[in-house]
Amino acid sequence: MDANEVDRRTKRCDYCRKARIVWAEDVDGNRLPLDADPHPEGNFTLFTEGSDLMAGKLTAGQAAGMRQAGIGTYRRHALSCPESQRWAQSLSARYAKSQRGLRAGRKK
Numbered sequence: 001m002d003a004n005e006v007d008r009r010t011k012r013c014d015y016c017r018k019a020r021i022v023w024a025e026d027v028d029g030n031r032l033p034l035d036a037d038p039h040p041e042g043n044f045t046l047f048t049e050g051s052d053l054m055a056g057k058l059t060a061g062q063a064a065g066m067r068q069a070g071i072g073t074y075r076r077h078a079l080s081c082p083e084s085q086r087w088a089q090s091l092s093a094r095y096a097k098s099q100r101g102l103r104a105g106r107k108k
């Protein structure tokens with residue numbers, strides 16, 4: 001993942017108003033806030049698909065291998081955000097909504 005591509009998409013967290021985060025979409029179409037800086041315990045890799053930034057979940061072994069190869073791994077911002085409580089609430093609401101969408105047979 002090109003660091004410039006991540007930089008270009010970096011925003012400030014709406015909750016703590018300090019952290020630099022990027023929004024990426026996981027394989028299920030959920031939007032995930034990730035810290036914009038790679039983290040030594042990150043378990044996501046970022047890549048682009050068309051114009052979308054995607055987050056691929058890694059096993060611990062995959063993540064270690066990528067870091068060894070010099071590729072940054074990323075961590076959910078909710079884990080480091082001082083306002084993580086608010087993330088937990090908004091993300092579970094978001095998740096519930098996407099699950100309802102799936103049950104209704106709606107493609108994202």
Ligand SMILES: [Zn+2]
Pocket residue numbers: 013014015016017018019077080081082083
């Ligand atoms: Zn934050």
